[in-house]
Amino acid sequence: MKTLSQSAFRELHLQDKPLKLPNAWDAGSARQIESLGAAAIATTSAGVAWSLGYRDGNALPVDEYVARAASIARIISVPLSADIEGGYSDDPAQIALTVSRLIDAGIAGINIEDGAGAPDLLCRKIAAIRETCARKGADLYINVRTDVYVRHLAPAENKVAEVITRAQGYSNAGADGLFVLGLTDTGEMRAITDRSALLLNVAAWPGLPPLQELACAGVRRLSAGSWLPQTLWAVNARLVSGFLDNDAMTPMFENAAPYSEINGMF
Secondary structure, three states: OOOHHHHHHHHHHHOOOOEEEOEEOOHHHHHHHHHOOOOOEEEOHHHHHHHOOOOOOOOOOHHHHHHHHHHHHHHOOOOEEEEOOOOOOOOHHHHHHHHHHHHHHOOOEEEEEOOOOOHHHHHHHHHHHHHHHHHHOOOOEEEEEEOOOOOOOOOHHHHHHHHHHHHHHHHHHOOOEEEEOOOOOHHHHHHHHHOOOOEEEEEOOOOOOOHHHHHHOOEEEEEOOOHHHHHHHHHHHHHHHHHHHHOOOHHHHOOOOOHHHHHOOO
């Protein structure tokens, strides 16, 4: 069924400034992100995979991912979008079933990607998901990631045209948003938004312009991606190495959040 969370999430993409969407990997990180003022939260598939002991790249068992999404939805009150990579299957009907389970778990949107696969296959996946949403009466926000830039799937001079061509197919299949990973040039962003009905999403990336410039280029959503867990992994590695190799204990608690503060979030 259509929920207030789904409606609210859709409306967050229609503001004057792009929606800033931090990415969580478990219920605890999501609860902290919400407490810091996020209007909505997305999962990072990479962060979820690593936290469950899997490589990123469509390796997550669907049952474990649905359970993780449900645990996050349980603890937060803001809309949740689930990054499902390529859908963990090449069978559109199977992917639609997974999305149906995620809707039941409380999500308001999904992110699904083409990766190195054929755009036509992703179109069939989107259409199957949209059909399932219609049957359930769900107003799910379908954000489609294209990897044209990050995987260099077209020559530099043809990347914009390739994204626009794919975006047309994805829009016809029922997508709402277009996530172009690795896109940082505002002129290219404007060229894409001028020729696509899909709302543009970009990710935090080296060289990305400030938020106001993104807004002027037509960007409606800015995601943190996997940078948060990647940074925390690096910090944890330094602390653990210092403890194991140099008996360093002070760095573990000199900047630690108070136990009572963390415990009080739950």
